[in-house]
Amino acid sequence: MTASRTARERVRAELTKEITDIARRQLATEGAGGLSLRAVAREMGMVSSAIYRYFPSRDDLLTALIIDSYNALGEAVERAEAAVPRDDHLARWLAACGAVRDWGVAHPHEYALIYGSPVPGYQAPQDTVTARVRDVAVLGRIMSEAWQAGALRPAEEEAPPELEQEVVNFRPLMPGVPDNVIWRVITGWTGLYGWVSFEVFGQFNNTIEDRGTAFGHTMRLAAGTIGLTR
Amino acid sequence: MTASRTARERVRAELTKEITDIARRQLATEGAGGLSLRAVAREMGMVSSAIYRYFPSRDDLLTALIIDSYNALGEAVERAEAAVPRDDHLARWLAACGAVRDWGVAHPHEYALIYGSPVPGYQAPQDTVTARVRDVAVLGRIMSEAWQAGALRPAEEEAPPELEQEVVNFRPLMPGVPDNVIWRVITGWTGLYGWVSFEVFGQFNNTIEDRGTAFGHTMRLAAGTIGLTR
DNA sequence: TGCTCGTCAAGAGCAGTGCTCTCGTTTTTT
């Protein structure tokens, strides 16, 4: 009986996947604003209302794409970082940062979907939270291990005590490390995405041309300032 | 004859201003995606096609709003920075950063318009370039004067020579200062907007609650790492 | 003063969107 039920559910899963695939391709070429349920349906040879059997609204389709994008980015970061020798914490950090940039430049519309302006209302945060922290988890792990290895420069400034509560959501990612390390991760994390967002969203147009080299220098600079040394 | 022509042009200018005002209000409440020419026309008691006498397309209206937003943000930054004693470079820097954050939090949709995902096609970059650099000009001026006053910590790392060409567009804003200062400005600049974008776009939801205090700490940390000391 | 000519608002209309509802058909469940 599972087989018979699976018969229907299998074609359902296949169609669902086909919808998201076509939608992802449209998203990559047209951008989030140009994603059209009717166009997806047209390309599938379906009628537009049939799509609603699989995604109750356009936002739900977008949410699925958002989760996919988070996972794709997170996987790229994890893979790039895993290819670096464990004891070279600076190189691991730079590899992770470079992976974020490379992925963002290669998939600007997907990047805009997850790090740009929130599209319409809000996306469900609960569904995405597991996929969303993969990148910062990598960054946190690098800094944790650097700290445990004694490879981290001592903190120049301690966080004020009233901020102890604020990093509570980061502690599970970096168990045992002092708060000042967490704050340095946050600083590097936000700085990384500040650069990548500027680059992907065109803020460097006609301003910085060789962005790859400039990015590398800036990240090396920033890594040094949060305590990662060669 | 100028008077009679001005009579016509004056009402034209007034209507243009009324359109942008209503559009800005719609933008503030609905977001860029919800800005509708027809709704603007409806609120003015006009018919939708009449709007096209004043703005040839929706994107042109958006471009006008973009320039307005750049100027509003730039002015907020300039004003906040001007209120701080000249010789306290760190306080000036933090005031400028705080102004960016305050403005972004207070006007999230306008902020998204200029620092979020680029909306549809592209906006005209030439018209906006003068308004667009007001914030970074302030940041650059602070660091320049700090350097000239000898209040800047010496650089830890020099930029590689192949990057000399990349900062050519920043030199007019910071005449006479060495490249490493410019790179530190760029690092602080991108880091600042990285934080603000994360905060405005909801990346800190359910993660960091007292964002004002956390922002202050992070900016103080980052200011220290680019050489601004108390 | 009278006559053009450019500017303007209005209206109809086109193509497109997200989404809803209904109606047969097919598949699964009972």
Place this chain on the structure above:
DNA sequence: AAAAAACGAGAGCACTGCTCTTGACGAGCA
């Protein structure tokens, strides 16, 4: 075999940006 659920198709609603045409008004020239 009968009841229930899932499904695709189609029509339709309200909305969008945008174009084209029509008619009125006012400014400049003869």
